[in-house]
Amino acid sequence: MASYVLNCNLQGNQRNMENMVRAVDPEAVFIEKGQADYRIDLLVSTEEKHLVCQGVIIGNRTGVISFTDQEITDPRYEANAYRQRLKEVVRKAILILLKKVGFAQPPWGILTGVRPSKIYHYFRDLHFEPGEIKQKLETLFLLPPDKAKLLTEVGEVQRPFFNKVGESISIYVGIPFCPTKCHYCSFASYPLTTHAHLVEGFLGALRYEVREIGQTLSRTGLLPVTLYIGGGTPTVLTTVQLKQLLELIDQYIPRRALLEFSVEAGRPDTLDREKLILLRDYGVNRVSVNPQTINPRTLKRIGRKHTVAQWEKAVEMVRAIGFPCLNMDMIIGLPGEGEEDWDQTLQKLLVYGAENITLHTLAPKKAATWDFTQVKAEISAEKVARWLGGSALRLRTEGYYPYYLYRQRRSVAEQENCGYTLPGWEGIYNIIMMEERSTVLGLGGGGMSKWVDPVTTKITRTPNPKCPATYRGRIKELVAEKVKNLLAMVN
Numbered sequence: 200m201a202s203y204v205l206n207c208n209l210q211g212n213q214r215n216m217e218n219m220v221r222a223v224d225p226e227a228v229f230i231e232k233g234q235a236d237y238r239i240d241l242l243v244s245t246e247e248k249h250l251v252c253q254g255v256i257i258g259n260r261t262g263v264i265s266f267t268d269q270e271i272t273d274p275r276y277e278a279n280a281y282r283q284r285l286k287e288v289v290r291k292a293i294l295i296l297l298k299k300v301g302f303a304q305p306p307w308g309i310l311t312g313v314r315p316s317k318i319y320h321y322f323r324d325l326h327f328e329p330g331e332i333k334q335k336l337e338t339l340f341l342l343p344p345d346k347a348k349l350l351t352e353v354g355e356v357q358r359p360f361f362n363k364v365g366e367s368i369s370i371y372v373g374i375p376f377c378p379t380k381c382h383y384c385s386f387a388s389y390p391l392t393t394h395a396h397l398v399e400g401f402l403g404a405l406r407y408e409v410r411e412i413g414q415t416l417s418r419t420g421l422l423p424v425t426l427y428i429g430g431g432t433p434t435v436l437t438t439v440q441l442k443q444l445l446e447l448i449d450q451y452i453p454r455r456a457l458l459e460f461s462v463e464a465g466r467p468d469t470l471d472r473e474k475l476i477l478l479r480d481y482g483v484n485r486v487s488v489n490p491q492t493i494n495p496r497t498l499k500r501i502g503r504k505h506t507v508a509q510w511e512k513a514v515e516m517v518r519a520i521g522f523p524c525l526n527m528d529m530i531i532g533l534p535g536e537g538e539e540d541w542d543q544t545l546q547k548l549l550v551y552g553a554e555n556i557t558l559h560t561l562a563p564k565k566a567a568t569w570d571f572t573q574v575k576a577e578i579s580a581e582k583v584a585r586w587l588g589g590s591a592l593r594l595r596t597e598g599y600y601p602y603y604l605y606r607q608r609r610s611v612a613e614q615e616n617c618g619y620t621l622p623g624w625e626g627i628y629n630i631i632m633m634e635e636r637s638t639v640l641g642l643g644g645g646g647m648s649k650w651v652d653p654v655t656t657k658i659t660r661t662p663n664p665k666c667p668a669t670y671r672g673r674i675k676e677l678v679a680e681k682v683k684n685l686l687a688m689v690n
């Protein structure tokens with residue numbers, strides 16, 4: 200664990216600098232002054248629109264840099280681009296300095312955020328061409344060519360959906376319960392084994408929220424374009440509970456403009472034919488059934504209390520019942536897994552011909568039950584990168600292409616999670632969630648509402664509590680706030 204002192208003449212850059220150092224050295228600790236393993240000093244000055252950056256790193260070795268950045272002299276940039284470019288220049292200087300003293304290049308260069316595709320759309324909105332942006336990603340953001348290509352491809356797939364969705368709203372409904380808790384999970388998920396007594400109270404509050412929000416939508420004329428029931432695992436509800444919820448949604452949420460209705464049925468041990476028929480009959484057109492891996496030992500180790508046979512049966516039912524779009528997630532580089540595990544899981548997903556396949560990598564989160572210090576020692580970043588690349592290649596050979604991606608902070612291999620699709624089956628809600636260009640109403644447990652101002656594009660987040668009991672206790676206040684915000688959207 201190395202310590203760092205970071206100095207820069209620009210105010211308000213500490214966090215920016217720390218994020219960059221952490222992307223290269225995840226165990227880094229920062230001290231304000233005194234003896235550290237590494238000391239970085241940066242001086243950034245401006246001459247007209249030319250940014251001049253000089254820097255030095257002192258550690259086991261010493262490195263010096265000096266460069267001029269003229270990027271914002273391009274007339275397509277807006278006046279406020281200057282502040283953002285300063286931050287990027289600081290991160291670029293830090294990365295170059297760290298590489299000079301022997302650190303490895305991180306896979307995503309100086310892009311340290313969780314939504315790298317936003318930078319692509321930023322440039323596209325300024326009327327830069329895809330080829331120009333790809334080049335900028337490599338030279339200004341220091342992305343390796345494969346990541347720059349991936350981002351360009353994803354960005355171009357997404358652009359038509361921005362037009363299609365426009366300013367229309369989307370709805371997320373969170374059911375924060377699962378049969379058991381997977382050890383790596385940091386989502387809003389309470390295992391039924393210990394929290395079953397909270398389900399009925401939670402559903403009562405959710406029914407109130409769906410009714411009130413639905414009535415407000417009808418009054419305002421706001422029509423959702425995507426509806427996503429996630430969690431947790433919504434299909435953990437009994438058939439009766441699920442039917443009541445779907446009936447209520449059907450009755451109150453206007454669906455005239457709906458392009459997609461997705462349900463997360465991630466845990467195959469929660470599915471049966473009756474529930475799936477119910478989902479189909481209420482208009483669900485996309486379901487996720489996720490194996491994560493088909494290695495039974497790993498399934499047990501990660502706390503997913505289902506078998507491979509249960510997953511296969513669930514997928515066969517989904518196919519037989521006739522859902523148009525099936526998504527499957529797999530996690531690459533689970534502890535203890537080798538080349539053959541990754542290979543067999545991917546092969547199996549391809550056999551079922553899921554319209555969407557989402558590749559995940561592990562990210563240690565405080566909310567997870569696992570002790571990741573132990574787990575991380577078993578995961579090789581180099582192998583994860585290789586298997587991720589190998590999966591992408593295999594998927595492309597089978598006719599899939601990437602359509603959305605995101606990164607998780609402190610992901611074990613610093614890689615991305617990426618959704619692949621067969622032509623025409625892009626999960627629209629996933630694009631909306633990641634790119635944050637239109638408003639999403641988050642109902643239920645852990646539902647995050649994101650209110651996007653269409654003029655300024657500013658996003659205001661208002662979260663529902665994850666805890667079912669707290670959600671129930673605050674339901675009137677949560678609904679009142681949403682109703683107020685919805686009315687403000689049309690006034």
Ligand code: SF4
Binds near residue numbers: 379380
């Ligand atoms: S199924 Fe998903 S939401 Fe539920 S515990 Fe596992 S990872 Fe978390």
